[in-house]
Amino acid sequence: MKKRKVLAMLLAFAMTFSLAACGSSGGNDDQANSDANTESGSDEDAIPDNEITGDPSAKDAFVVWAWNTDFTTLQDLLVEKYPDLKDRLVFVNCGGSSYYQDKIDALLDDPSNELYPDMMLLEVGYVQKYVQSDYLMSLKDLGITDADTADQFSYNIELGSDKDGVQKASFWQATPGCIQIRADLAEKYLGTTDQAELEKTFSSWDSILEAARKVNDASGGKVKLFSGYDDLKYIFLNGARTVGWYDDNDVIQMDPAMEEYMEYSKTLYDEDLTFNTTMWGTDWAALKDGDGEKSEACIAFAGCPWYTYWSLTDTWDKNTILVDAPVQFYWGGTGLAATAKCADTDVAAEIIKSCTCDKDFMTSIYEANGDFVNNQKAISDIVANNLKGASTFSLYGDQNIPEFFSTRGQNVDVSLVTAEDMTINETLFPAAVTAYATGESDMDTAIKDFKAAVHDTYSYLKVE
Incomplete structure (x- = not known):
């Protein structure tokens, strides 16, 4: 550089x-x-x-x-x-x-x-x-x-x-990343606590979407598979990308996998398949301990070693099953x-x-x-x-x-990591995802605004 x-x-x-x-x-x-x-x-x-x-x-x-x-x-x-x-x-x-x-x-x-x-x-x-x-x-x-x-x-x-x-x-x-599944709720709403069967359920985005619909219908919306589309961002950002945020000429670009995440988030939002929480919020945290009857709950959270050890609550102790996400991430x-x-x-x-x-x-x-x-x-x-x-x-x-x-x-593949990742991944891109998922912007506008925000933050990166 x-x-x-x-x-x-x-x-x-x-x-x-x-x-x-x-x-x-x-x-x-x-x-x-x-x-x-x-x-x-x-x-x-x-x-x-x-x-x-x-x-x-x-x-x-x-x-x-x-x-x-x-x-x-x-x-x-x-x-x-x-x-x-x-x-x-x-x-x-x-x-x-x-x-x-x-x-x-x-x-x-x-x-x-x-x-x-x-x-x-x-x-x-x-x-x-x-x-x-x-x-x-x-x-x-x-x-x-x-x-x-x-x-x-x-x-x-x-x-x-x-x-x-x-x-x-x-x-x-x-x-390295994983998906953490609450065993008692998985047994009730997914019908199994068998790791191999749950691996199949979480092996593709299509099968995850099918499971999300199943859980939502069976619980009357009281239990969701994931707390929010925001919970999936690291799987996409740190595992699914094949194109960096900018090319060799410093031109800002959008990976097709990121557009897929935006579309997936919109589907989850439109079908009311999550509680639309943001990670680390109080409502997001409360869902870890819900019983699914008197209080809302969700079955799965994206995770990694430090998260599993230190961020899951006592409700999950001896009650957590780890499986792979559709792609390996960190x-x-x-x-x-x-x-x-x-x-x-x-x-x-x-x-x-x-x-x-x-x-x-x-x-x-x-x-x-x-x-x-x-x-x-x-x-x-x-x-x-x-x-x-x-x-x-x-x-x-x-x-x-x-x-x-x-x-x-x-x-784990980190070949696309750049010096600008924290601000883009944590702030600028999630804003674009939310704008599209909630209907505030169409896809083209959300991407255009995202690229403009990246350029405004890093003037050496160009929009074409």
């Missing part, structure tokens, strides 16, 4: 997330809610102060930036392994995903600032923004080799690499990267190598916080030895969470 384009992209992100921060109700520290944070809004006065642990003024301070507290578990494990880090690590929690890029971008050109990040945590939605820039060091410059990363899922290596294949960010989590994940002016590259290498390459250390991460780690040998050991993570959540019958996801991460 040319430097001109990188600079324009950074400016566009700064403007976008300044606006997001000015209108957000405040960031939620949970990873599960980071997607919602990027879309929420508040007054500028509500932008939270950074929460800082450690002494950034110390001569040997090593500063790590994040938007929530997920890193603290890793930090505890790192201090056990490297006791000298206890008084050196400075952890900056910016207070929410909405504010992260805006805050950190202001520091990246100011290495003299005591809060300049030596290491950054990066979400998949914007990891490419930084990977394609000069702000990060390569793993090889840190002494981390291809042999060290050989057991990582290949899609995560690609996500953390620039256009020349140079890896700069390294992930400790893998996040959802979320967090990478680690050392900045170009990192004060101590040896420490950066220790942290990244331990958290994202070391099988035994990554197994300890799983045991400490339940993360489905980005190391295939570690996952194999976890499955073979039936190791327990921090979460006590378990599935229906004899399904096992790490075992289910162990093979799904091998088929």
Whole structure:
């Protein structure tokens, strides 16, 4: 990517997330809610102060930036392994995903600032923004080799690499997607809790639509298959696309699969087959615990390892069946990267190598916080030895969470990911989907308005 384009992209992100921060109700520290944070809004006065642990003024301070507290578990494990880090690590929690890029971008050109990040945590939605820039060091410059990363899922290596294949960010989590089914409601309205039969039901969009109609009719509209068409967006966005958001000439384009999603959403809306909720809303959350009689409920949610462990409620404990979506997709994940002016590259290498390459250390991460780690040998050991993570959540019958996801991460395709994905996927495209699904716009107008919004946000992307 040319430097001109990188600079324009950074400016566009700064403007976008300044606006997001000015209108957000405040960031939620949970990873599960980071997607919602990027879309929420508040007054500028509500932008939270950074929460800082450690002494950034110390001569040997090593500063790590994040938007929530997920890193603290890793930090505890790192201090056990490297006791000298206890008084050196400075952890900056910016207070929410909405504010992260805006805050950190202001520091990246100011290495003299005591809060300049030596290491950054990066979400998949914007990891490419930084990977394609000069702000990060390569793993090889840190002494981390291809042999060290050989057991990582290949899609995560690609996500953390620039256009020349140079890896700069390294992930400790893998996040292959699935569909999570509530067993008691599936038995009542779909007539089975057999995983193989449910796999057939969710194997195509046509069969899912047929099941949605069946559930809606049988329950008198009290139970829906999915809570809203919004619940399907990551399956399409992170799995069904075959064309990127813009071509090699920076011309904005629309993937036929995205038009299919828009049409599918309209069908669900027109036939009243969902409750038309938006993910992370209170009405969306309430549907997880409905009984389908006195209160509304839905049978299925799109998911991934962290969602299954931490975002399903007690109603779903020992009552959840995992199946594949019509296409393999991914959802979320967090990478680690050392900045170009990192004060101590040896420490950066220790942290990244331990958290994202070391099988035994990554197994300890799983045991400490339940993360489905980005190391295939570690996952194999976890499955073979039936190791327990921090979460006590378990599935229906004899399904096992790490075992289910162990093979799904091998088929994830991230070749179309761009630096602009978070804003387009979380805000601009969903607005177009809703406009068309609800009848506010016809298809041509919705797509035209979408392309105009993308251009307005990223002026270097063109409309033709």
